[in-house]
Amino acid sequence: MAQGLQLAQRLTQSLVLSPQMQQSLALLQAPTLELKALVETELQQNPVLEEVAAPETDQSERAKTDDGEQVEAVDPTEPPADVTFDPATEKADPQTEEFLAEFEKLSQLDQEWRDHYASTNAPTRQSADEEEKRQFMFDSLVAGTSLQEVLLEQVRESGLPEDLRPIGEMLIGNIDDYGYLKANIDELSFSTNIPAVKIEEVLKVIQTFDPPGVGARDLRECLLLQLERAGDQESIEYKIIRDYMDALGKRRIPEIARGLGLEVDEVQEAIASIGRLEPRPGRAFLADNHQYILPEVFVNKVGDDFVVTTNNEQIPHLRISNTYKDLMAQSGNSSEVINYIREKIRAGKFLIKSLHQRQQTILNIAIEIVKRQREFMEKGVSLLKPMTMVQVAEAVGVHETTVSRAVSSKYMQTPQGIFEMKYFFTAGIQTASGEGLSNTSVKDMIAEMFKKEDTTKPLSDQEIVKMLQEKGIVIARRTVAKYRSELNILPSNLRKVY
Incomplete structure (x- = not known):
């Protein structure tokens, strides 16, 4: 049979997320700062959208006369009275009628959003002085200099x-963010045709x-360089790092003491x-040191309840x-x-x-979450209860x-501090009593036990x-070893101080 290219058609079924659904999921998953960037992009791409400042929103939600009398709030999304289309007095264009119906729905949606904004945002509004201090803090932030x-x-x-x-510039380009040279001198010499002796000479200057x-x-x-900079080449510390680095890593203190002829103390x-000493010299220049957390949710205790x-x-x-x-209400516009x-109105409405x-x-x-973790909100990590996303999804009425x-x-942001959700x-x-206890709480208890040990x-x-069993918590030894490893706690033979 002769080989060749063939073109064939095949009909299959598959699930595909619509662009609107993808946008909705992206908005849900994005943190606040990323969300603002996404919305700004939409504002640039969709000319019919505009952002309403908070003071303007507050004024549109409630208006009062000079004598304090309450008056009807003006909806900023409704068309002005002088350009509203009246089908009883003018000939109605079917497209315009349909579009005005959409405006009616949009106005209702916008009013609901502003009501929600006012009701949920009122408790967290800040005074003018607090807002001024907050803005001063953000204005004072400067971009850090890299290593x-x-x-x-x-x-x-x-x-x-x-x-x-x-x-020197080549060597600096091969130094990572922690301050370590990640390239081999011989490899650099081979790739650049520069003698290794000359590269080593420049490296000594950089160090x-x-x-x-x-x-x-x-x-x-790295540690030896720091001691040399301090002039401690003859110190015990220098000798330990130079001659007994492996034993130091394994905490073999008696072996080091015998080798140096010194007392264990x-x-x-x-x-x-x-x-x-600093094991990562470039730590101070890491970009992670300049990251800031902006809470999405605030939990405040008001009386006996959490708001x-x-x-x-x-x-x-x-x-x-x-x-x-106004442009849509005018006659004479083309169908295009x-x-x-x-289309832009519909996209804005969906956003x-x-x-x-x-x-x-x-x-x-x-x-x-607050309902299920009330004891945590009151007393802290030790009372954190086990909870799964399936349980919360069923209670809220959404998918996990x-x-x-x-x-x-x-x-x-909770009374116990700021936590990732x-x-x-x-x-x-x-536990022995039949109650559920979060593994995070157990891990916190284990850390406290190690902290108080002799x-x-x-x-x-x-x-x-055995100590956990006395508290009614039954777990295997390998589970304790796993939690200890996650807490970055060494085994007992490496923690012993002689």
Whole structure:
């Protein structure tokens, strides 16, 4: 049979998310700061949308006369009275009639959104002084300087010969964010045809830069560079790192003491001094140090109850521009203009609805979390109860994947501090009394036990198991070992202080 290209048709069925549904899911999953960026993009792409400032929203929600008499609020989304189309006095265009019906629905939706905004946002509004302080804080933030920029500046000021500066820039380009040189000298020499001796010479210069220890190829060299910078080449600390790095990592203190001919107490003091050195010289320049958390939900205790509110201060409030409603009400527009504006209006209407639905979904989930974790809100982590997304989804009336998207990268400010919303969803351990206890609470209890242990006789995993059994918590030794590893606590033989 001859080989060749063939064209064939095949009919299949598959589930595909519509663009509107994809947009709605993206809005639900995005944190507040990302949400603002998404909305700003939509504002640029959709000319009929405009953002309403908070003061304007407040004025449109409620208006009073000078003598305090309540008057009817003006809906900013309704067309002006002088351009409203009246089918009883003029000949009605079917497209215009249909479009005005859509405006009627949109006006109702916008009013519901503003009512929701006013009711949920009122408890969290700040005074003028607090808002001024908050804005001053944001205006005072400056962009940090990267480690590479600091090192390049020091190269220019180091007096390094012009012919060696490109080598210095190449080496700095191979230093990671923690300050370590990640490239091998021989590999760099082979790829650049530069003698390894010359590269090593420039590296020695870079290792004299700030922060101390930068340009090291491993932890041992990093610590030695810091001690050399301090002039401690003859110290016990320097000898321990130079000759007994492996034993130090395994906490073999008696072995180090015998090798150096010192007392165990002297070695322990030197190790404590080593612990004060910086294992990651570039840590101060990491971008993660400049990340800020903006809570999506606030939980405040009012009397005996907990009041849950969403952070509507940062959510853009949108409406359809009156200019385009005026344009639609005018006669003589072509069908292309009407269809274009109609599509943009529908897209804007869906975006406004999606924003409202996002806030309501997050609020409903947060209320259910607080309802189930009331004891945690009052007393702390030790009383965190096991809870799954399926349980919350069933209570709220949504799918568990919706809960997962809604709590993704979202934070909740509680009386116990700020927590990621996913923090409250943990597996449970059955106690002797039949009650469920969160594994996070058990882990917190284990950490507290290790913190109070006698360092000369550290607790073993089996001893922790027995102590938990006395509290009515039955778990296996391997589970304790797993929790200890997650808490970054060494085994008992490595924690022992002689």
